[in-house]
Amino acid sequence: MTSQRTRLRLIERLKAQGIRDDRVLQAMSETPRHLFVDEALAHRAYEDTALPIGFNQTLSQPYIVARMTELALQRGKPGRVLELGTGSGYQSAVLARVADEIYSIERIKPLLSKAKARLRTLKARNVRCMHGDGFEGWAEFAPFDVIMGAAAPETIPQNLLSQLAPDGFLLLPVGGSEQKLVQMTSTSEGFEETIIEDVFFVPMREGVHR
Numbered sequence: 001m002t003s004q005r006t007r008l009r010l011i012e013r014l015k016a017q018g019i020r021d022d023r024v025l026q027a028m029s030e031t032p033r034h035l036f037v038d039e040a041l042a043h044r045a046y047e048d049t050a051l052p053i054g055f056n057q058t059l060s061q062p063y064i065v066a067r068m069t070e071l072a073l074q075r076g077k078p079g080r081v082l083e084l085g086t087g088s089g090y091q092s093a094v095l096a097r098v099a100d101e102i103y104s105i106e107r108i109k110p111l112l113s114k115a116k117a118r119l120r121t122l123k124a125r126n127v128r129c130m131h132g133d134g135f136e137g138w139a140e141f142a143p144f145d146v147i148m149g150a151a152a153p154e155t156i157p158q159n160l161l162s163q164l165a166p167d168g169f170l171l172l173p174v175g176g177s178e179q180k181l182v183q184m185t186s187t188s189e190g191f192e193e194t195i196i197e198d199v200f201f202v203p204m205r206e207g208v209h210r
């Protein structure tokens, strides 16, 4: 059930859903999603569905992971990516295959500990994780080519924009019960907003949880 064949079926489904970028399809086919959920759920890891990871959080649906990764690559291979909400670590593991350096922040400590262990097992050495509040970004490693996340703030956190590289962009779901995936691109004349599509993510919450 966690075989290469099952994984390839997932890739075929992603293609049918419109994911075209070979770098993304390759990265998804090489990343074992079943390692990012509890054993009892591993048999469902290659279904196109979000799965619970505890603390009322979910590992995003494969389609949305692929879509966000594809968007992250729109300007070529990113150098530094800041991810808000490590969760299970799955999106980080996929990103690790297509970008140079991943910096990932998670506010719930036990989730972060598990994610770190999985990333170690997979030898994703270009991922650095931190327990903290994503709303604050990670100034020490700024600027980032891409800032992205799978938790929705009510509005775009303006202070994060200052951690973007010139020509960098932020990609976040924004809103409450109705959310849009929004891209804010840094340009010489300021920030340009693009609405990508309707989405549904868990809310981004302030502060940390031990």
Ligand code: SAH
Pocket: 057, 058, 059, 060, 084, 085, 086, 087, 088, 089, 090, 091, 092, 105, 106, 107, 108, 111, 132, 133, 134, 135, 150, 151, 202, 203, 204, 205, 206, 207
């Ligand atoms: N991409 C993740 C999905 C995780 S769900 C995966 O592949 O598994 C979103 C995650 O964002 C949750 O783990 C949640 O705890 C975290 N989160 C919510 N608000 C946050 C914040 N302010 N800072 C950091 N992480 C946050």
